[in-house]
Amino acid sequence: MTDQELVEVAQAEAANAYAPYSNFHVGAAALLRDGRVVTGVNVENASYPLGVCAERCALSRAVAEGVRPGDVEVVAITASPCGGCRQWLAEFRIGDVSFRRSDGTIASYAATDLLPDTWELPTG
Numbered sequence: 849m850t851d852q853e854l855v856e857v858a859q860a861e862a863a864n865a866y867a868p869y870s871n872f873h874v875g876a877a878a879l880l881r882d883g884r885v886v887t888g889v890n891v892e893n894a895s896y897p898l899g900v901c902a903e904r905c906a907l908s909r910a911v912a913e914g915v916r917p918g919d920v921e922v923v924a925i926t927a928s929p930c931g932g933c934r935q936w937l938a939e940f941r942i943g944d945v946s947f948r949r950s951d952g953t954i955a956s957y958a959a960t961d962l963l964p965d966t967w968e969l970p971t972g
Contacts, residue, residue: 851946851956854879854924857887862926865889865902876902878910879922886910902926903933907940917941934963
Protein backbone atom coordinates (compact mmCIF):
# COMPACT_ATOMS: atom_id res chain seq x y z
CA MET A 849 0.00 0.00 0.00
CA THR A 850 1.43 3.40 -0.95
CA ASP A 851 1.59 6.37 1.40
CA GLN A 852 -1.04 8.10 -0.76
CA GLU A 853 -3.40 5.12 -0.46
CA LEU A 854 -2.89 4.94 3.29
CA VAL A 855 -3.62 8.67 3.66
CA GLU A 856 -6.83 8.06 1.68
CA VAL A 857 -7.80 5.32 4.16
CA ALA A 858 -7.16 7.83 6.97
CA GLN A 859 -9.23 10.45 5.14
CA ALA A 860 -12.19 8.09 4.85
CA GLU A 861 -11.88 7.18 8.53
CA ALA A 862 -11.89 10.89 9.53
CA ALA A 863 -15.64 10.97 8.87
CA ASN A 864 -16.04 8.91 12.06
CA ALA A 865 -14.24 11.44 14.27
CA TYR A 866 -16.03 12.93 17.27
CA ALA A 867 -15.19 16.63 16.97
CA PRO A 868 -18.21 18.63 18.18
CA TYR A 869 -16.08 21.54 19.46
CA SER A 870 -13.55 22.16 16.69
CA ASN A 871 -15.32 20.38 13.83
CA PHE A 872 -11.78 19.37 12.77
CA HIS A 873 -12.05 15.70 11.87
CA VAL A 874 -8.77 13.79 11.76
CA GLY A 875 -8.21 10.21 10.71
CA ALA A 876 -5.18 7.95 11.00
CA ALA A 877 -4.28 4.59 9.50
CA ALA A 878 -1.45 2.38 10.79
CA LEU A 879 -0.02 -0.21 8.41
CA LEU A 880 1.29 -3.11 10.48
CA ARG A 881 4.25 -5.19 9.35
CA ASP A 882 1.90 -8.17 8.97
CA GLY A 883 -0.17 -6.23 6.40
CA ARG A 884 -3.15 -5.33 8.60
CA VAL A 885 -4.35 -1.73 8.77
CA VAL A 886 -5.60 -0.32 12.08
CA THR A 887 -7.43 3.01 12.01
CA GLY A 888 -8.24 5.73 14.50
CA VAL A 889 -9.92 9.11 14.75
CA ASN A 890 -9.69 12.13 17.00
CA VAL A 891 -12.13 12.14 19.90
CA GLU A 892 -12.74 15.50 21.55
CA ASN A 893 -13.94 16.17 25.07
CA ALA A 894 -15.35 19.30 26.69
CA SER A 895 -12.29 19.16 28.95
CA TYR A 896 -9.92 19.72 26.02
CA PRO A 897 -6.78 18.06 27.43
CA LEU A 898 -8.74 14.80 27.73
CA GLY A 899 -9.28 14.56 23.98
CA VAL A 900 -7.47 11.88 21.96
CA CYS A 901 -5.63 12.45 18.69
CA ALA A 902 -6.31 10.13 15.75
CA GLU A 903 -2.82 8.60 15.63
CA ARG A 904 -2.87 7.83 19.37
CA CYS A 905 -6.31 6.25 18.91
CA ALA A 906 -4.98 4.04 16.08
CA LEU A 907 -1.88 3.05 18.04
CA SER A 908 -3.96 2.29 21.15
CA ARG A 909 -6.26 0.06 19.10
CA ALA A 910 -3.21 -1.70 17.66
CA VAL A 911 -1.76 -2.26 21.15
CA ALA A 912 -5.07 -3.76 22.26
CA GLU A 913 -4.60 -6.25 19.41
CA GLY A 914 -1.11 -7.20 20.62
CA VAL A 915 1.00 -4.82 18.55
CA ARG A 916 4.21 -3.53 20.14
CA PRO A 917 6.87 -0.93 19.20
CA GLY A 918 8.51 -1.90 15.93
CA ASP A 919 5.41 -3.72 14.63
CA VAL A 920 4.03 -0.69 12.74
CA GLU A 921 5.56 0.13 9.38
CA VAL A 922 3.71 3.34 8.43
CA VAL A 923 1.24 5.71 10.07
CA ALA A 924 -0.74 8.00 7.77
CA ILE A 925 -2.65 10.97 9.14
CA THR A 926 -4.91 13.57 7.58
CA ALA A 927 -2.97 16.39 9.29
CA SER A 928 0.51 17.02 10.65
CA PRO A 929 0.97 15.27 14.02
CA CYS A 930 1.11 17.35 17.20
CA GLY A 931 4.17 17.26 19.46
CA GLY A 932 2.69 14.70 21.85
CA CYS A 933 1.85 12.36 18.99
CA ARG A 934 5.35 12.79 17.59
CA GLN A 935 6.61 11.30 20.88
CA TRP A 936 4.22 8.37 20.50
CA LEU A 937 5.31 7.81 16.89
CA ALA A 938 8.98 7.90 17.86
CA GLU A 939 8.47 5.58 20.85
CA PHE A 940 6.63 3.05 18.68
CA ARG A 941 9.57 3.19 16.24
CA ILE A 942 7.35 4.02 13.27
CA GLY A 943 9.45 3.82 10.11
CA ASP A 944 7.42 6.26 8.03
CA VAL A 945 4.91 8.94 9.00
CA SER A 946 2.87 10.38 6.15
CA PHE A 947 0.35 13.20 6.35
CA ARG A 948 -1.53 15.57 4.11
CA ARG A 949 -0.20 19.11 4.13
CA SER A 950 -2.58 22.05 3.99
CA ASP A 951 -1.79 22.44 0.26
CA GLY A 952 -2.95 18.85 -0.36
CA THR A 953 0.47 17.30 -0.96
CA ILE A 954 1.63 14.28 1.02
CA ALA A 955 4.65 14.67 3.32
CA SER A 956 6.59 11.62 4.51
CA TYR A 957 9.16 11.55 7.28
CA ALA A 958 10.82 9.06 9.57
CA ALA A 959 9.37 9.49 13.07
CA THR A 960 12.88 10.30 14.34
CA ASP A 961 13.08 13.20 11.86
CA LEU A 962 9.81 14.63 13.20
CA LEU A 963 11.11 14.53 16.77
CA PRO A 964 14.92 14.46 16.90
CA ASP A 965 16.55 13.69 20.25
CA THR A 966 13.33 12.19 21.55
CA TRP A 967 13.05 11.39 25.25
CA GLU A 968 13.44 7.73 26.14
CA LEU A 969 13.01 5.96 29.45
CA PRO A 970 16.46 5.38 30.99
CA THR A 971 17.58 1.75 31.05
CA GLY A 972 19.00 -0.01 34.08
